[in-house]
Amino acid sequence: MSSSPATTLGVLGGGQLGRMFASAARTMGYDVIVLDPDPYSPAAHFATTHLCAPYDDPLALERLAMGCAAVTTEFENAPSSALEYLAQHVPVRPSSEAVAIAQDRIREKTFFRDHGFPVAPFLAVENLEEFQQRAHEIKYPAIIKTARFGYDGKGQFRVETPEEAVIVLSTQPGLIPAVVETLVPLRLEISVLLARSPNGQTALWPVAENRHQGGILDLTIAPARIRDELASRATRIAVEIAERLQYVGVLAIEFFVTGIDTLLINEMAPRPHNSGHFTLDTCITNQFEQQVRALCGLPLGSTEMMKPAVMINLLGDLWQKAPPPWEIVFQEPDAKLHLYGKKEPRPGRKMGHITLLANSANEALEKALRLKAALESGSGKRNGAS
Numbered sequence: 001m002s003s004s005p006a007t008t009l010g011v012l013g014g015g016q017l018g019r020m021f022a023s024a025a026r027t028m029g030y031d032v033i034v035l036d037p038d039p040y041s042p043a044a045h046f047a048t049t050h051l052c053a054p055y056d057d058p059l060a061l062e063r064l065a066m067g068c069a070a071v072t073t074e075f076e077n078a079p080s081s082a083l084e085y086l087a088q089h090v091p092v093r094p095s096s097e098a099v100a101i102a103q104d105r106i107r108e109k110t111f112f113r114d115h116g117f118p119v120a121p122f123l124a125v126e127n128l129e130e131f132q133q134r135a136h137e138i139k140y141p142a143i144i145k146t147a148r149f150g151y152d153g154k155g156q157f158r159v160e161t162p163e164e165a166v167i168v169l170s171t172q173p174g175l176i177p178a179v180v181e182t183l184v185p186l187r188l189e190i191s192v193l194l195a196r197s198p199n200g201q202t203a204l205w206p207v208a209e210n211r212h213q214g215g216i217l218d219l220t221i222a223p224a225r226i227r228d229e230l231a232s233r234a235t236r237i238a239v240e241i242a243e244r245l246q247y248v249g250v251l252a253i254e255f256f257v258t259g260i261d262t263l264l265i266n267e268m269a270p271r272p273h274n275s276g277h278f279t280l281d282t283c284i285t286n287q288f289e290q291q292v293r294a295l296c297g298l299p300l301g302s303t304e305m306m307k308p309a310v311m312i313n314l315l316g317d318l319w320q321k322a323p324p325p326w327e328i329v330f331q332e333p334d335a336k337l338h339l340y341g342k343k344e345p346r347p348g349r350k351m352g353h354i355t356l357l358a359n360s361a362n363e364a365l366e367k368a369l370r371l372k373a374a375l376e377s378g379s380g381k382r383n384g385a386s
């Protein structure tokens with residue numbers, strides 16, 4: 001069953017991902033209902049209707065169930081009870097089962113390991129006593145990650161020894177349930193972004209290369225500068241995961257690359273992903289249009305990339321003194337500015353991004369680093385800029 005334009009789509013969550021979904025859907029002629037408790041939800045302006053209510057609000061969920069042809073989510077923390085209720089009335093894509101696995105690091109990592117997908121050695125911590133007995137089973141240093149509601153490196157602690165892990169787990173409120181995971185020597189981080197439709201059609205974008213700073217994505221280089229063999233190994237794993245989950249929608253899989261091209265899965269996102277924002281400016285079908293297509297049961301669009309690109313995240317830190325000097329961005333003819341309409345530029349908050357296009361990934365990276373440095377120094381001048 002497919003939903004044609006001129007029907008209404010629903011989305012749980014109205015942050016920047018919901019905003020870009022709503023923008024894509026409305027461009028294609030759909031109406032969009034956004035459910036988000038934030039009165040300043042970035043998606044609200046792009047939505048036909050903003051339901052400003054909690055994600056488990058029965059009335060709001062009923063309006064979504066009755067008013068929408070299909071419903072999706074922009075974030076993995078949507079309550080599974082809400083998705084299950086909606087699924088009794090309308091297609092919900094991705095399914096509440098897939099979202100439930102992705103929203104809990106213990107379930108997610110256990111799912112990968114049990115199905116033979118490679119992950120870093122980890123221990124699931126449901127209670128402290130059990131962990132104390134098993135703490136030595138993995139190597140240290142390690143990272144403790146809270147199992148739920150962590151993002152952008154939040155709720156994570158590096159520990160050097162099992163003893164330190166026990167201290168952190170017993171003193172940080174709300175950290176358990178958690179995973180304790182061996183710190184692996186990263187050579188590179190990459191992500192695979194794919195879409196899968198209800199009839200099993202799969203579309204893959206070029207593999208992306210990601211650089212993080214302080215646990216937050218800093219920039220994405222696309223296509224990743226890796227060997228073809230590594231790229232096809234990563235995409236094969238990602239497609240197998242999507243098949244295994246009978247996944248419908250856009251799915252991102254983050255990988256660590258260690259040693260000589262060894263792949264470890266870090267995590268998955270059951271939605272469009274920050275590292276896929278380059279698709280907005282340089283792919284025939286971007287990740288948000290594809291999300292609409294998969295949600296509606298339409299054929300997937302071409303993921304062909306027209307030019308290499310680098311995406312730079314703009315965090316609230318850039319606003320410390322004053323709004324960044326945007327004229328520097330506009331002076332660069334191959335740069336595309338995206339701002340998410342967020343009122344408060346807090347440090348670490350994703351306020352927008354810039355995509356830089358070029359004839360090669362290396363050239364795009366050079367331009368991006370120059371532009372980023374100029375924005376950070378706020379000088380308004382770039383050395384040797386044309």
Ligand SMILES: Nc1ncnc2c1ncn2[C@@H]1O[C@H](COP(=O)(O)OP(=O)(O)O)[C@@H](O)[C@H]1O
Pocket residue numbers: 120143145150151152153154181182183184185186189212215216254266267
């Ligand atoms: N086991 C690990 N070894 C080395 N680096 C890691 C490990 N786990 C996380 N990191 C670093 O921290 C970043 C954020 O961790 P991640 O688990 O993806 O959390 P989040 O859900 O907050 O994105 C990763 O992209 C990586 O750079």
Ligand SMILES: [Mg+2]
Pocket residue numbers: 254266267
């Ligand atoms: Mg991550």
